[in-house]
Amino acid sequence: MNKTGIIFFPAFDWSLGEFHPEREERLLYTQEQIFEEGIMDLPQVKQYSPGVADLFDVLRTQAIFPDLQQHNLDAHLIAVGSSLVLGNALMKKEITNGFALVRPPGHHSGATVWGNRGFCTLNNEAILINVLRAKYGIKKIAVIDTDVHHGDGTQDIFYHDPNVFYISIHQDGRTIFPGTGFTEEKGGPNAWGSVLNIPLLPGVGDEGFLYALENWIMPAVEAFKPDLIINSAGQDNHFTDPLASMNVTARGYGKITEMIKPDLAVLEGGYAIEGALPYINMAIFLALAGEDYSGVVESQKPQNTEIGGDTIRSFLTDLKRTNEAVRPSWAFRKEPFLPTGDWVYSEKSIYYDTDGFKENRREYIRKCRHCGGTVLMISQKPSAFQKAVLVRIPFEACPDCEQAGYDLAETFQKSEKTVLLQNQRRDQVHFWTDGREVNPFGG
Incomplete structure (x- = not known):
């Protein structure tokens, strides 16, 4: 049954x-x-x-x-x-x-x-x-x-x-x-x-x-x-x-x-x-x-x-x-911190209605013919003058996109207070604060 x-x-x-x-x-x-x-x-x-x-x-x-x-x-x-x-x-x-x-x-x-x-x-x-x-x-x-x-x-x-x-x-x-x-x-x-x-x-x-x-x-x-x-x-x-x-x-x-x-x-x-x-x-x-x-x-x-x-x-x-x-229209952008490849750029403002503030986010996505592409999100809570970075290596990432994710994480952990790397391909999570990798779960 x-x-x-x-x-x-x-x-x-x-x-x-x-x-x-x-x-x-x-x-x-x-x-x-x-x-x-x-x-x-x-x-x-x-x-x-x-x-x-x-x-x-x-x-x-x-x-x-x-x-x-x-x-x-x-x-x-x-x-x-x-x-x-x-x-x-x-x-x-x-x-x-x-x-x-x-x-x-x-x-x-x-x-x-x-x-x-x-x-x-x-x-x-x-x-x-x-x-x-x-x-x-x-x-x-x-x-x-x-x-x-x-x-x-x-x-x-x-x-x-x-x-x-x-x-x-x-x-x-x-x-x-x-x-x-x-x-x-x-x-x-x-x-x-x-x-x-x-x-x-x-x-x-x-x-x-x-x-x-x-x-x-x-x-x-x-x-x-x-x-x-x-x-x-x-x-x-x-x-x-x-x-x-x-x-x-x-x-x-x-x-x-x-x-x-x-x-x-x-x-x-x-x-x-x-x-x-x-x-x-x-x-x-x-x-x-x-x-x-x-x-x-x-x-x-x-x-x-x-x-x-x-x-x-x-x-x-x-x-x-x-x-x-509807047809796609992408805005490509080159930045000194971006690894090799073509990167699509967008911006997003997200309103937190419960708590009453906005998050501003810049997004970069590596255009790829083989996988979902590396994603970089530079996120900021302006009301608290806080900024943090998310790097995502997708499930079934190709070698180039995986390497791009590692390169981005290495770059931003040196310059930003908070960085999270989601390597979904290898089922790993890495978190850096003030340039040091830490255990985000405590203990």
Whole structure:
């Protein structure tokens, strides 16, 4: 019999405020309803206990600046670790699929981390994905993000990675945080087309989401041929969510899950705590377990007009045409510190809404025909006059890109206070402060 794994971690000791929408009740009502309905007694359901992530697993994927000790990561490490518990169970064939009902969420947390943004500090899915690649040799993974907010952090982490296909279907960034996720964002110079953003008009409901899945998202996933599919399972597209303006129902989420067929789903946002989350989570879990979810009906009814029919079909057809017409345009730059090769340059400003500051970042990517390319990120927190450097050697790096990564790390450890080298090819992490290599984990 197929098994569906489930894990709960409500993070009782992590809060952004007593009345903040991101609070422990997001999971408690769901947990109560799932137990009351007897769903945990289904023979195909297997419950797991939370776990704690290793800090090495974090630094393989994300640079925590200026150092780990300046962040309170306890709850975030358990949210990540709980996702890893289900990932390991999947790889060991203990389960066929699974749902990590965890908080804090993670998909707004990017490649460099100076604080909390969008309620996220560590990126649960991204760390999970790179653990599965490093530990089990998984080659290609598709991430389908169904949160109402664009998962800018997950996109940021994998933007230059040709072996991770990141897809986000979300409310248009011109109308909602974080203001990103447009059709022209399609991946870096060695990973063009590995990102697909579908920004929707406010008001789209079940029909529009399912149409986009059937006619755009799933054909693209099938063409990519991933080894695994991860659902970044945000639930704030629901018609009652206080932070968004969409019209998806709980049964709509069940159908979305049925169509995606994720190997693992990891909870992201969703803030209608009583009126939506218990119903949505139950529909998603029933769909994963192969059970009928048609009887999952919310106590409230949609009040807003849903955008559907010819309007949404025409909109999505035009959006797809626009996406296909986008062509890459790279800005190359030569700097005295850059090793041999052609380097693509870009700049990024990242706003940390929770903590109220901006990170400014300069990025250099080595254009390469053989691998994802070495990535250099020079990151600065202007409010604190702090600067740090991330050098990433990618999975399956070619010899030239690996050497370029080592050369960059050697150059910057002499001139910058904080330098992190992620050698994903050899599964190594090196951290320098004030020119000395140190153990970033303490002890």
